[in-house]
Amino acid sequence: MPNESVSTESFASEVTKxxxxxxxxxxxxxxxxxxxxxxxxxxxxxxxxxxxxVDIKPERLDVMREKYGIPELFEDWNEMLEKVAPDAVSVCTxxxxxxxxxxxxxxxxxxxxxxxxxxxxxxxxxxMIDAAKDAGKLLVCGFQFRYHPNTQMLVRxxxxxxxxxxxxxxxxxxxxxxxxxxxxxxxKELQGGGPMIDIGVHVIExxxxxxxxxxxxAASGNVWTYLGDKSSNVVSQWPGWDWETYTVExxxxxxxxxxxxxxxxxxxxxxxxxEKDVWNFTxxxxxxxxxxxxxAIFTDRAGTMTNTTAGFLPKADFHTLFIxxxxxxxxxxxxxxxxxCPGEAGMAVQKILDGVYRSAEAGSEVTID
Ligand SMILES: NC(=O)c1ccc[n+]([C@@H]2O[C@H](COP(=O)([O-])OP(=O)(O)OC[C@H]3O[C@@H](n4cnc5c(N)ncnc54)[C@H](O)[C@@H]3O)[C@@H](O)[C@H]2O)c1
Numbered sequence: 079m080p081n082e083s084v085s086t087e088s089f090a091s092e093v094t095k096x097x098x099x100x101x102x103x104x105x106x107x108x109x110x111x112x113x114x115x116x117x118x119x120x121x122x123x124x125x126x127x128x129x130x131x132v133d134i135k136p137e138r139l140d141v142m143r144e145k146y147g148i149p150e151l152f153e154d155w156n157e158m159l160e161k162v163a164p165d166a167v168s169v170c171t172x173x174x175x176x177x178x179x180x181x182x183x184x185x186x187x188x189x190x191x192x193x194x195x196x197x198x199x200x201x202x203x204x205x206m207i208d209a210a211k212d213a214g215k216l217l218v219c220g221f222q223f224r225y226h227p228n229t230q231m232l233v234r235x236x237x238x239x240x241x242x243x244x245x246x247x248x249x250x251x252x253x254x255x256x257x258x259x260x261x262x263x264x265x266k267e268l269q270g271g272g273p274m275i276d277i278g279v280h281v282i283e284x285x286x287x288x289x290x291x292x293x294x295x296a297a298s299g300n301v302w303t304y305l306g307d308k309s310s311n312v313v314s315q316w317p318g319w320d321w322e323t324y325t326v327e328x329x330x331x332x333x334x335x336x337x338x339x340x341x342x343x344x345x346x347x348x349x350x351x352x353e354k355d356v357w358n359f360t361x362x363x364x365x366x367x368x369x370x371x372x373x374a375i376f377t378d379r380a381g382t383m384t385n386t387t388a389g390f391l392p393k394a395d396f397h398t399l400f401i402x403x404x405x406x407x408x409x410x411x412x413x414x415x416x417x418x419c420p421g422e423a424g425m426a427v428q429k430i431l432d433g434v435y436r437s438a439e440a441g442s443e444v445t446i447d
Contacts, residue, residue: 099125099412100125100412101125101126101127102125102126102127102165102166102408102411102412103127103129103162103164103165103166104120104126104127104128104129104164104165104166104167104168105128105129105130105131105132105158105159105162105164105166105167105168105188106128106130106131106132106142106148106167106168106170107131107132107155107158107167107168107169107170107171107179107183108132108133108169108170108171108172108175108179108193109131109132109133109135109138109139109141109142109170110133110138110170110171110260110261111260111261112170112193113131113142113168113170114141114145114146115396115397115400116168116170116400116404117146118397118400119397119400119401119404120404122401123401123404123405123408125408125412126408128146128148129148129149129150129162129164130148130149130150130151130152130158130162130164131146131148131150131151131152132151132152132153132154132155132158133151133153134153136153139151139152139153150162155167155179155182155183156182159182159183159186159188160186163186163187164188165188165189165411166188166189166190166191166407166408166411167179167183167188167189167190167191168190168191168192168193168220168404169183169190169191169192169193170193171193172261172262172268172269173195173197173198173268173269173270173275174198174267174268174269174270175268176192176193176195176196176197176198176202176206177197177198177202177203177205177206179192180192180197180206180209180210180217181205181206181209184206184209184210184212184213184215184217185209185213187213187215188215189210189215189216189217189218189407189410189411190206190210190215190216190217190218191217191218191219191220191403191404191407192206192217192218192219192220192424193220194219194220194221194279194280194283194424195219195270195275195276195279195424195427195428195431196219196421196424196425196427196428197270197424197428198269198270199270199428199432200425200428200429200432203421203424203425203428204425206421207421207422207425210421216407216410216411216417216420217420217421218403218406218407218410218417218419218420218421219419219420219421219423219424219427220403220404220407220419221279221280221283221284221403221419221423221424221427222396222399222400222402222403223280223281223283223284223399224283224284224287224418224419225394225399225402225403225418226284226394226399227388227391227392227394228370228371228373228391228394229284229287229288229370231373231388231391232288232361232368232370232373232375233287233288235366235368235375236288236289236290239365240363240365240366240375240377241361241363241364241365241366241367241368242363242364242365242366243338243339243340243363243364243365244289244290244340244361244362244363245339245340245341245362245363245364246340246341246342246343246361246362247285247289247340247341247342247343247359247360247361247362248342248343248345248359248360248361249278249281249282249285249342249343249344249345249346249358249359250281250344250345250346250356250357250358250359251273251277251278251280251281251345251346251347251356251357252345252346252347252350252352252355252356252357253273253277253315253347253348253349253350253355254349254350254351254352254353254354254355255312255313255314255315255348255349256314256315256316256348256349256355257305257306257310257314257316257319257324257328257348257349258276258316258319258348259310259314259316259317259318259319259320260316262323263276263326264306264319264320264321264323264324264325264326265323265324265325265326266325266326267325269326270431270435271301271326271327271330271431271435272301272303272306272326272327272328272330272346272348273326273327273328273329273330273346273347273348274299274301274327274330274332274344274346274431274434274435275431275435276348277346277348278330278344278345278346278431279427279431281344281346281357281358281359282342282344282427282430282431283423283427284359284370285342285359285361285370286342286426286427286430287423288359288361288368288370289336289340289342289361291423291426292336292337292338292340293336293337293338293426294334294335294336294337294426294429294430294433294446295335295336295337295445295446296334296335296433296443296444296445296446297332297333297334297335297430297432297433297434297436297437297443297444297446298332298333298434298437298442298443298444299330299331299332299333299344299433299434299435299437299438300330300331300332300437300438301327301329301330301331301434301435301438302327302328302329302330303324303325303326303327303328304328304329304349305328305349306319306321306324306326306328306348306349307321307324307325308321309321327438328347328348328349328350329345329346329347329348329349329350330344330345330346330347330434330435330438331343331344331345332344332430332433332434332437334430334433334434334446342430344430344434357371358370358371365377365378366378372387373387373388373391374386374387375387403418403419406418406419429446429447430446432446433446
């Protein structure tokens with residue numbers, strides 16, 4: 079299970095630039111949008127050398143060469159793994175390619191960090207975990223929101239027993255109108271699903287981590303598609319998505335029961351008719367409750383009901399969060415530092431996603447192994 083003890087080293091603002099010691103030779107597989115966020119974060123690390131990039135689209139390889147100066151570029155990861163033999167790879171492909179790329183890289187002797195969600199389903203996650211274990215290599219699932227200072231504050235409050243038994247958690251990742259108009263986010267066979275697996279996964283992951291990573295045992299869910307597969311000639315923050323290939327849900331609602339009796343509700347949408355986008359979770363425990371954003375803890379103190387908010391939290395944006403997650407991976411590869419988010423943590427989240435989708439398909443509650 080993930081390292082539950084949170085140290086201040088996890089805060090992005092405290093990441094340092096090492097100047098001496100070994101270098102990690104790292105390759106990127108999948109050179110699209112998120113790979114650029116990886117590359118900007120890796121650029122801050124003097125102990126990382128990006129040695130190669132792989133993409134099936136030559137124009138993306140041109141970007142890697144011209145904008146980032148990556149020296150070796152390939153259209154096939156097997157060729158790259160054989161010719162370059164990197165120490166580690168970062169898998170930034172669509173979800174359906176995470177497992178084959180990870181397994182090939184692990185078999186070739188590489189440590190792997192893979193983008194979220196870990197894969198399409200728990201069976202793929204298990205194959206990835208097994209491949210890394212057999213090769214004696216590290217496998218990290220690249221969830222960055224557990225490094226967010228709001229999350230870290232709530233994890234510490236839970237470790238201080240400010241919440242008691244956490245009974246109920248409500249997760250929301252809702253866009254009023256935000257169907258991605260790039261990549262393959264609308265194609266179920268390549269992504270595994272829509273907003274639940276793409277954005278719900280982030281809020282589920284940070285909430286599950288904050289709860290102390292209880293074991294999910296049952297799921298109930300529903301999904302609906304009512305807008306994404308219609309003409310995209312409507313107002314949207316990202317207009318003109320590919321509605322003709324759109325096969326994922328627009329809205330997913332789920333409920334998870336955990337072995338310890340806790341319940342998590344999940345709402346995820348690319349296109350919800352609501353006032354404005356929501357990205358948050360709330361928790362109710364038998365001693366206290368919390369809200370992720372703006373972060374607050376609700377308890378009884380000094381004989382009254384009190385609301386605790388942070389006097390200071392470190393700055394966090396996409397860049398600093400990616401530095402945190404990649405720094406932990408690099409330190410694990412180079413120095414054996416404990417991994418914050420190993421493959422097993424990615425698997426736990428995948429089981430939750432899979433449970434919601436299976437239940438929606440079955441029309442009834444399903445058990446989670
Ligand atoms: N952590 C985050 O906050 C975050 C944010 C955005 C995306 N992501 C994840 O990153 C992944 C990629 O998303 P994106 O927005 O960069 O998508 P994208 O479409 O911009 O990039 C994916 C790239 O992978 C390439 N690719 C596809 N098949 C390949 C193959 N077989 N071999 C090599 N390259 C291949 C595509 O050509 C494309 O350039 C997804 O899993 C997504 O969930 C994570």
